[in-house]
Amino acid sequence: DFMNALENDVKPAFGTSATEVSAYVANGIIPWGAPVARILEDGELLAKQVKESERTPLVAVLLEGPPGSGKTALAAQIAKNSDFPFLKICSPENMIGFHESAKCQQIKKIFDDAYKSQLSCVIVDDIERLLDYAPIGPRFSNLVLQALLVLLKKVPPHGRKLLVIATSSRRDVLQDLEMTNVFNARIHAYNLSTGEQLLAALDGMDAFTKKEMEDITKAVDGKRLCIAIKKLQVLVEMARQTEEGERVPKLITLLQEEGGLED
Amino acid sequence: DFMNALENDVKPAFGTSATEVSAYVANGIIPWGAPVARILEDGELLAKQVKESERTPLVAVLLEGPPGSGKTALAAQIAKNSDFPFLKICSPENMIGFHESAKCQQIKKIFDDAYKSQLSCVIVDDIERLLDYAPIGPRFSNLVLQALLVLLKKVPPHGRKLLVIATSSRRDVLQDLEMTNVFNARIHAYNLSTGEQLLAALDGMDAFTKKEMEDITKAVDGKRLCIAIKKLQVLVEMARQTEEGERVPKLITLLQEEGGLED
């Protein structure tokens, strides 16, 4: 209807930040298996809910999974796919050495900007780092914690809608901090765990010859595999520094040393 | 009598904040059952006591209950129903990233303003957040705690009357902080816990067809139910993103995943 059309015909209040967000998917999203597809779909559904529902103008989703499983890249991809006029990433990389006050201000600023657009998506990347979490103590910034606890629940001003995608490798820490409650939904990111997924990923990297791929297939057959996509990329590049004939054995050795491949 | 009439014929010293308070009942109060009615009545009685009693010019009530049970909305509704000339909500949403000093000042300011009106109602929303409470440590702002402990007991200046409604999801924490003593009364907010209540709530949301309602009735029959009104709204909206035929099963699944529906 007209009201609806009008509301969705939004213009970004402060220019789209799609380019900035794209930087976080530098190496693309390799479709190495069903989990990848499902995460992107779930993200799409939530974006749709934000756009269409009147009763839930705020949806906050937690994208959590092991280190290097691609959380940041996936969050960025979901944001881009949403096609919302306002996209912004709230990343620890832009707050290095900040005291907690400065961090809070920057985080709050991003949300305040988001509230000015009718349809916004904010990525809260790497919550542990935003919280300055250290396991010894444990220590964390209570100021940032409290700010996030409020921001993740705060309904945007009338007529504005907001999708928040937060990422974390430490669901247990968020639980201990009683932070998981504030999310409306949760998406889990996975490591690669089958030979098939590994081959699909390597294929997507275009790193080995057909013959080499076959050797890899044999080498991992019947073994237990568990490797993060980000880590896999580093190991592949390390293997590629060696002579041609040694590249596959090197990769297998590296995978084993990392504990990513076990009998 | 005349004296009484005069005293109640108060004018707001700083303009009524009813509109601001209304923002906290955005989705209205759906009358899903007896608990809702009783809470509103209890609130009304206390407001009456403030208005009429000479010996208790200050009444401080604690409205506590599980997360999402509607505490903030109910507190706002009670405030509005009281028809007091001065209404103000003291909410963590307006103090994001504030250091404890700034928080204290803002809280104190609200009470000082309230003291200037003859009949005032102040909502102290989400005490845990105002206290910057974090379970690890545990940590909290002692400055804010001390300020609240004094403000919740401080008799207003001669001739002024004040109703304070404080909300909290963590009665245990308040107990540990020896904070429960300062309240004159306590009201408990409940989750929905019967199929009847669920149906009344869904009815109030106008979200499902008659047929769907019947299906839901069957699906929850004989099961243990426990769901917060706030959470229920999100699940309903999620279910509504699916195809028509799947909406009821989806809702049931979501309720189960949330742990809100058990055999």
Added chain:
Amino acid sequence: DFMNALENDVKPAFGTSATEVSAYVANGIIPWGAPVARILEDGELLAKQVKESERTPLVAVLLEGPPGSGKTALAAQIAKNSDFPFLKICSPENMIGFHESAKCQQIKKIFDDAYKSQLSCVIVDDIERLLDYAPIGPRFSNLVLQALLVLLKKVPPHGRKLLVIATSSRRDVLQDLEMTNVFNARIHAYNLSTGEQLLAALDGMDAFTKKEMEDITKAVDGKRLCIAIKKLQVLVEMARQTEEGERVPKLITLLQEEGGLED
């Protein structure tokens, strides 16, 4: 004798604060029983000692008892009865949100002013709050603690005399802080604990008809009673909001819910 007469013929250096102190006995002192009388007498004796003894120009008394037992009001009454030219209350209500430095300064200022009058009485109200005491930790302001420990022992300048009345609901905390030693005397405030005392108190409030009083007498007969005078006033006002016939049963119910009346 003349010297004595001269010394007592003091004039307040900074104007008497009797009015300010009176605000803390807003609802008067209802003579509900022997304990009330004894406390006032003990206070009178100490005031006399300050006035007359040359060897003890400083007397510091701790007035401690359960929450709401009337400590603040009784301290204020003793101060007023003393008829000293300088009266001042050092209350947390006037230091809301103060940091410990500011608190110390204000407390010290009050004592310094008292030293300027020949005969002074200072009320140090609610020591726990002045100390910013929180049971979790436990936390407290060491700066304020140290200031009080010194001020409560410090002999006034030659020729000046000072009575300090401090109140506290947490004698155990003061004990743990090794603070009880600095007091020269201790007065205990009591809750109402007999039906007779209850009726005397209700009588003093002029809240019920003769018939109602009789009903109450019957209702509490043979029961264990323990209620703070401050709490009692609130319950009475709550009961009075109900219909005429229900006021007594309501009061009894409220007393029971509070744990103030047991079989």
Added chain:
Amino acid sequence: DFMNALENDVKPAFGTSATEVSAYVANGIIPWGAPVARILEDGELLAKQVKESERTPLVAVLLEGPPGSGKTALAAQIAKNSDFPFLKICSPENMIGFHESAKCQQIKKIFDDAYKSQLSCVIVDDIERLLDYAPIGPRFSNLVLQALLVLLKKVPPHGRKLLVIATSSRRDVLQDLEMTNVFNARIHAYNLSTGEQLLAALDGMDAFTKKEMEDITKAVDGKRLCIAIKKLQVLVEMARQTEEGERVPKLITLLQEEGGLED
């Protein structure tokens, strides 16, 4: 000899503070028994050593004993008896509400002034309070502790001599803080512990008639007695507020309530 005469013929660099120090023996030193005499003698000997020895230009003595046993008054008396040209008391009473930095500065200033005179005596009164010691935690000012640890060991500039008398009621705390090592000598202050001592003290206060003294003698005979001189003075004054005939029984009761008199 001449050198010696010259050296002792010192002039105070900053005026003698004997008057200031006298204020701390307001009620005089009542010679209630052998312990009192011995303490004064020990003090005299140490003052002599400072004056005469070349190898120990600094002597630091710890005067410790139960609360109210007269430590401050005795330290002041020893200082006065020494007849040193520079006398100064470093007392918590002059640093109320000071932060640790300010405390350190003031303490250091006193020692620096002392170093300017050829023969100085500094009283460091009530170390626990100077340290802001609180038993919960425990808490204390490390800045003040470190300053004292260095100052109590620091040899004065060539040709200057210094006697430091420190007082404390908490030798155990100083032990735990590894502070007792820095003292060259230790003097213990005692409570009154025999009927004879009690009567000598009462005699010194001139508080009771001969008849009353006899009654007291009988009343305490065969009982265990332990009372601080400071406390005793307060109890005597309290007893004196009563009617003539009741003064002795009152004193005995007060002594018993204080735990100072046991069968």
Added chain:
Amino acid sequence: DFMNALENDVKPAFGTSATEVSAYVANGIIPWGAPVARILEDGELLAKQVKESERTPLVAVLLEGPPGSGKTALAAQIAKNSDFPFLKICSPENMIGFHESAKCQQIKKIFDDAYKSQLSCVIVDDIERLLDYAPIGPRFSNLVLQALLVLLKKVPPHGRKLLVIATSSRRDVLQDLEMTNVFNARIHAYNLSTGEQLLAALDGMDAFTKKEMEDITKAVDGKRLCIAIKKLQVLVEMARQTEEGERVPKLITLLQEEGGLED
């Protein structure tokens, strides 16, 4: 190819710091055995990966081993060997007495400078000291920790490449701080552990005559040896202060006292 040639034909944006880095290999790298060679090779391979791979523009390696095993010198040598146009060492020696904020700023500045060159190598020397780690508490700068955690993972701007070599003697501490995850690779530095390695090292120091070398060979034969190269240099210099005939026995004694030589 051309693109590659161009990319590597980089110019240092801020002048090469090779000289500065050289200062950390003051006593050269004595090739005392296979571990030394392997470390340098591993370093070379990683530098090659940074130069050539497009997918891993950031490689962060942890060079860890016992105190004095030559970590800093080896890191500096690897950096020099890499021939990258931008070399910089981030060393605690340049931040003595810095508060954590200043440390963070300086560290961040070095990385920001590195990002401006196309090919950079940054040494993060002695992480424990950068973190202000103290075992009692334990204590550490969380601000520096968080900054390093982010910087060691942060992908350089498009087209820039960075090799980070971090050194540490406390792998266990980094593990506890969950810091080891952020490194892509790990190189272990070793102590000398065979007579052969010892002789090779002494040979490289040119410190003893042929005869003395033979005596040392005999003396260490069949013993368990474990000594850091840095410590060995000090012991050798101490031994050399003695008379000619005593130098070998002295060295053996010193080695034994250090616990570096056992039967």
Added chain:
Amino acid sequence: DFMNALENDVKPAFGTSATEVSAYVANGIIPWGAPVARILEDGELLAKQVKESERTPLVAVLLEGPPGSGKTALAAQIAKNSDFPFLKICSPENMIGFHESAKCQQIKKIFDDAYKSQLSCVIVDDIERLLDYAPIGPRFSNLVLQALLVLLKKVPPHGRKLLVIATSSRRDVLQDLEMTNVFNARIHAYNLSTGEQLLAALDGMDAFTKKEMEDITKAVDGKRLCIAIKKLQVLVEMARQTEEGERVPKLITLLQEEGGLED
């Protein structure tokens, strides 16, 4: 040779501080036994190493032993004996009441000055006090600790040489702080422990007549003795305040009370 001559023909860059350092051996070094001689020799050897070795331009030695064993005086003596053009003592006495930042700056300044001279000796006196160490907590300045950890390892600029002598009574604390590793050498200071040593020390003080010395010999014969040289001096001076005939028995009593003399 010439190069050597030139290098040692150094001039102090900022004036020699030998006089300042001398103040710390006010009472001279009494040669009471072999330990004293050995410590001075060890110090001499290390100074020689600094002067002559090219590979170890920095030597840091820890002089540790019981309180009062003469560590500071011995360190000062070693420094003076070294005849280095730059001598400086980094003493807590010059930093009383300093906050950790100011302490760090002053310490760093001393080292920076030392680096400007070709041959320098810095005494870091009483590490526990420089660290503001308190056993309760325990507490210490991490800023100072970190500064010392770096400064004690930092190689001076090319061509400069530095001997650092640090003193401490708490080797256990330094161990816990993982500070002992940074020293290249360790020298232990002893208490007097034989009658012979005691007599040699008393002889050096010239405090008793020949007859008295004989009495002392007898009195300590066969007893276990353990007394610090610094303490002994105080006891001797105390004994000397008594009458001639009582001086020996007094000394023996004092030794026993101190726990320095046991059967």
